[in-house]
Amino acid sequence: MIPHSHALVPLQPQRRAAMQAIGYVENRSETAHRQGKYPYASAFFRFMGRPVIGLDEIRMVDSSFDPKSRTRPNKERYLAAIDVMISTRGASCIHPLSSSVGHRLFPEIQNMEHQRAEKRAILKAHRRGNVAAKAEELKQRHYQSQQGQAEIELAFCTPSTIRTWYDTWARRDLHIHDLGELVCGWISRFPSLNHFDRYFLRYEPLWVVILEVNLHADEQTEFEAYLDRLMLPNRLPDLDKKRR
Numbered sequence: 001m002i003p004h005s006h007a008l009v010p011l012q013p014q015r016r017a018a019m020q021a022i023g024y025v026e027n028r029s030e031t032a033h034r035q036g037k038y039p040y041a042s043a044f045f046r047f048m049g050r051p052v053i054g055l056d057e058i059r060m061v062d063s064s065f066d067p068k069s070r071t072r073p074n075k076e077r078y079l080a081a082i083d084v085m086i087s088t089r090g091a092s093c094i095h096p097l098s099s100s101v102g103h104r105l106f107p108e109i110q111n112m113e114h115q116r117a118e119k120r121a122i123l124k125a126h127r128r129g130n131v132a133a134k135a136e137e138l139k140q141r142h143y144q145s146q147q148g149q150a151e152i153e154l155a156f157c158t159p160s161t162i163r164t165w166y167d168t169w170a171r172r173d174l175h176i177h178d179l180g181e182l183v184c185g186w187i188s189r190f191p192s193l194n195h196f197d198r199y200f201l202r203y204e205p206l207w208v209v210i211l212e213v214n215l216h217a218d219e220q221t222e223f224e225a226y227l228d229r230l231m232l233p234n235r236l237p238d239l240d241k242k243r244r
């Protein structure tokens with residue numbers, strides 16, 4: 001069932017009178033008729049069957065109006081507020097009227113306000129999501145940059161110098177698992193480290209792997225250490241390629 005406030009022909013007397021007042025005043029303005037003071041409010045009360053506007057008529061519109069209160073705004077201010085409210089179709093409810101009066105006569109305004117509030121909340125959440133996504137992207141880029149730098153420095157390490165690399169990068173923000181993946185790939189380049197099996201490299205803590213590599217380096221002959229150094233990339237050709 002359609003609520004009374006949303007009916008095509010308003011069933012609430014005050015809402016129906018407000019819509020009739022709007023149509024009446026706008027038709028008169030199109031035909032160049034002179035409008036009196038507070039035309040919307042005057043037409044509204046006429047359609048309510050109250051051609052004479054007194055304090056009781058004001059209270060009929062705003063139940064919070066107290067005719068006996070000495071501090072209340074005068075009737076003229078209420079008429080001006082009612083006139084503005086009806087002329088703006090409830091979009092502007094100025095003092096001394098409360099917003100509830102406009103919402104009662106023009107409930108679609110409240111629905112529009114709710115829709116705007118929802119859209120603002122969605123946009124705000126979307127902006128927060130974009131900011132968070134951008135921050136996460138920058139964080140990932142920084143991490144990948146750090147990981148790439150660690151890989152570059154590791155490429156120029158031998159079994160005898162890997163401990164220094166590990167001590168440096170283990171204190172950074174890189175995950176130990178990622179450092180372990182780099183070390184596994186690095187170990188495979190050195191024939192002298194071929195005796196390390198895959199299970200040991202994958203499942204032992206990284207510090208244990210580094211310790212074993214360091215012990216192996218301490219036991220190497222000078223010739224074995226020389227062969228390890230031959231596995232390092234040549235810096236000069238790399239620099240020449242970059243210049244080209």
